[in-house]
Amino acid sequence: MKAHDILSRQEIRELMTKNNLRATWIIASCWAWVIAAMTLVAIWPNVVTIILAVLIIGGRQLSFAILMHDCGHNSLFKSTKLNQFMGTWLAAAPVFSDMQTYSRQHSIHHKDVGTSKDPDLVNYSGYPITKPSMVRKVLRDLIGLTALKYWFYILETRLQGNKSMISNIALCRALAVNLVLFLGCYLLNVPWLYWVWFLAYNTTYFLFLRIRHVGEHAAVPNPLSKDMFENTRTTLASWWERILVCPVYVNYHIEHHLLPSVPPYNLRQMHKWLVSRNAYANTPLPSGYIAMLRTVVI
Template sequence: MDQPKQPILTADQEALLRDRSNWMGLYLVLHAWVVIGLSMALFVVWPNPLTFVVAIALIGGRQLGLAILMHDAAHRALFKNTKLNDFVGAHFCGFPVGASLGLYRPYHLSHHRHTQQPEDPDLILSAPFPITQDSFKRKMWRDILGVTGYQRRLEQFKFTMGDNPSLALRLAKLAAHEKYFIASNATLLLILSIAGVWWAYFVLWLLPLMTWYQVISRIRNIAEHAVVGDNNDRLRNTRTTLTNGLMRMVLAPYWVNYHLEHHLFVYTPCWKLPAAHKMLIAQGFGPRMELAHGYLPVLRKATAKDPSSPDASGRSGRRASASMI
């Protein structure tokens, strides 16, 4: 039987998608931090409930953005210069939000090698779906209240410390593992303290990291691989979610919604994924691709389990993964 046709790039298309830029990488990282700074300033200068909500949503979105840029660095696609790629991806993108590039890279590349297969380390994120609407609401409440963020960090701490009977050794392992997170967050606290708004670190950095960041990370994870068409078809086991600019701003930063294109062309910098999408459509692959128009249709599909079914508890495993992206 003939195998289904797969996307084939011309030499020019391949060169276009593979080409990376140190300047674009620098711009994206600076963009994330500038948006975070301006969002903090918005609430500091005009403190009211509306600016608070806007600031939390924008900052949480850019915190996910930093994780996404670290993800690009894991594929060595953030900067053309490898040393710059790994240094900036680790210290200015990953560590501030509690993610380790060194731990994430091998874990994530395994996900790409075994996408939606039993060996996929991320299968635990998509396998429980569909779930019931009640189960999804409970998860959302835990996310927005900070329970999920607390549980994830606690599990990471326990995993890092291990089961050595010596408390001193366990704490030493934890300190060694978390030293860059501590250093980057201490630097942020120092900068905000010098600016006279020390409290902004807790209210406008830690709070969105423990709340809105968790919400949009869950939605993004669901959209990427949950309830896809065919786990064995490269065009159907990963989803691209086409959405508007507002949703990309607060929920899908730095073109992360083009996830199918990323899986097909893993070497492509995030800012070139829309071009990869156009290439696939031009080749006529649109009808075969796992595409969604907006996040709401995906969430409806992912929460369509009948609550009366025997296995409708909707429980999904948690893990001390290398990162939360």
């Protein structure tokens, strides 16, 4: 099923219209959440506020990865240069990612989703899995082993001179941005506060990233189908899930695969139109990520 089979040309044109103000608001609000969480810990430093901050910041770090993805599609801002700048410095660099490398690989994902050519296949092909296996994955994320594996991967590729998911230039940008974050905390006389950010990155970020990958393509009705209503999943999310595991409209993933150039802030409207046309008649729409996880755990 194609977008033109369901939506009119006028509707598609409206959905693909970009809005710089809305795009700027999304990026600014994500950073505002980070600042608010770190401020909370700075004012009331205790176990409860640190746990809350690590959860919130991990969710916002995931939002930066998603915004990098949107800027890579050139779908967030009207200007290509603005997408490149914002996606590189305010989205990719803070979470040690490389937008250019990611975008090249992600274009293959859209073309070959579910096949052996899909670079993202490793993130979802093993599902469904058993409950003990899922528990082990979650624990590895939360105690930092998944992040440690990523750090070793970066170190190994640098020592061996191999190509990596993050180039040397992108790694330098990431280190520079994180140094700015640390210096900001230092100048405010709370240098230890940076480690709350770093703790979130090494724990909840990788957990939420895993849940995002699982939610998008794991254990779908027909992973080898060319129809995104069969090889991709949209999950209906609650308010707290939008804060943590599916920020900036990433839960509308069928919609994204149907029209990858649609800005994220228009995906909800697209979903409403698809529902009104009965496009999901034969497609499961889990009511929340807990319900989604139940479908991928046996």
